[in-house]
Amino acid sequence: MTDAVHTRPFATADDSGHGGLQTFVTAGPSTIVADVSVAQGGLDLGPDPHELVCAGLAACTSMTVRLYANRKGWNIAAMHVEVFHHADPDQTPHDRFERVITIEGDLNDEQIERLFEIAEKCPIHKLLTAGARVVTTVGGN
Missing domain, CATH: 3.30.300.20 (K homology (KH) domain)
Structure with a gap:
């Protein structure tokens, strides 16, 4: 395989553990909450x-x-x-x-x-x- 091997992922996503769709997304040094709208079953707490x-x-x-x-x-x-x-x-x-x-x-x-x-x-x-x-x-x- 010729793809580069990285020691650290560019981004990670971890379920919030609250039972909804909220996800903690880490990219570089920052962590944000990703979510979807209430109409889609989320709480609209962050970008989709x-x-x-x-x-x-x-x-x-x-x-x-x-x-x-x-x-x-x-x-x-x-x-x-x-x-x-x-x-x-x-x-x-x-x-x-x-x-x-x-x-x-x-x-x-x-x-x-x-x-x-x-x-x-x-x-x-x-x-x-x-x-x-x-x-x-x-x-x-």
Whole structure:
């Protein structure tokens, strides 16, 4: 197998133990509660899994654009990235992510256009559009 072996997982999810759907998600040094809405059987105490994917795309987009602008010495005063998830059952693939990027700063039209092109190169954007393999191992006692 040629896949890299990691000594520490990128993320973990542990059932809260309260009998609901609340899950403690640890990614890097942070732990948050993930949940689903009350209508879906949760308590709406945190983002649902689709919202977490949207958050990853929004964060990666912002970081990618910021890194590029910094490297070029371009002035971004503020940036805001919104990501929406839609399920289109009559389309393939069914899932669609819509991203809205707002950039403020001393930038000309060509620089703004280039930053939108760079957003397309965000690693999470590329992962979502290219697809990925998920390999699952089930453990237990």
